[in-house]
Amino acid sequence: PHVPYSAMRYPEETMVERSKEFYRLLNQRRTVRSISPEPVPREVIDNVILTAGTAPSGAHTEPWTFVVVSDPEMKHQIRQIVEEEEEVNYRQRMGDKWVKDLAKLRTNWIKDYLDVAPYLILIFKQTYGILPNNKKKTHYYNEISVSIASGILLAALQNVGLVTVTSTPLNCGPQLRLLLKRPANEKLLMLLPVGYPAPDATVPELERKPLEDIVVHI
């Protein structure tokens, strides 16, 4: 069945003001690689994940699972898996070009934040679903849907003053899936350490492209 839909209708000046306000808020988002160990209310994390779960998805499959890790021992095991693979990525797998492209970010394979951040959110995409009759259900565009949900999650984190490192841990997916006991239809898409920024946090001084470099009006 279909139901009527109506949206909030704002006067034009209010729309312009709200669009500017939201841009200002999100333009302050940065990837912050020094995260404070201070605790963060779990209710906030749950609300941020509920918000991500409002994302659209191909044929309404909602193909996402958010695994939130706060157990220190589990965080440490995750760190060990990620650092081991990342060291290989930096030293061998990815070649000089990749390492050079990342140099300005000063990233390397040491990821303190995986121990330190109060939460690690591991975002899995469900590549297919299981129907009540045990048949597989196709999840159209699952990676795009889960990435859209992750974008909404990043906006929700920014809205409450929390920071993260958007990361796609290369080659760690299978090991982390087994460690976290996720089923075979789930594949790791992203790993987000979440917390307040450390008081001495710094970020690379990057610029964002101006509007005219990203938009074309026709």
Added chain:
Amino acid sequence: PHVPYSAMRYPEETMVERSKEFYRLLNQRRTVRSISPEPVPREVIDNVILTAGTAPSGAHTEPWTFVVVSDPEMKHQIRQIVEEEEEVNYRQRMGDKWVKDLAKLRTNWIKDYLDVAPYLILIFKQTYGILPNNKKKTHYYNEISVSIASGILLAALQNVGLVTVTSTPLNCGPQLRLLLKRPANEKLLMLLPVGYPAPDATVPELERKPLEDIVVHI
């Protein structure tokens, strides 16, 4: 060079309140397939796209181009390309299963909104970049980055009371790229008609998964 980073720091109750508020706002988002022809201020569209452009991207490649089409003739040409391909998708390419999965949404290959919506935003991912010396620059994870940016764009639209249809027009990419004169490194990822909802708009009565079905705490 690196620069200090500090974020807004809210008291815990404020964080909880803000996280609820944002969830309430985004939980009202729906894919709305009846869009009103009323004009929408272009400044709002520009701000929404600026906001999308604050997304993180692999190695800060910012691999996105937003083509905003308001010209009626161009919108109509886009509609013709999309409907032609979609009719083949529904009738032949995708098989009964896909058509059945979509039945509850009552979608078909007729897309009035492509003529009617005041704006069509076509989101392209840049699969590689071009350096000043004309060499290709790898865009790591470009599809994930652009999908994250699209998630932020959807949040920004919802924040101003506009609606859209998140869509990934199957098999239309090459034709639309040529029509819009985009370079060969750009591939169409999404097409979003944008406007106010039509006064008589209806949406399928869908439920979203409850928190316990999408989150696992460890």
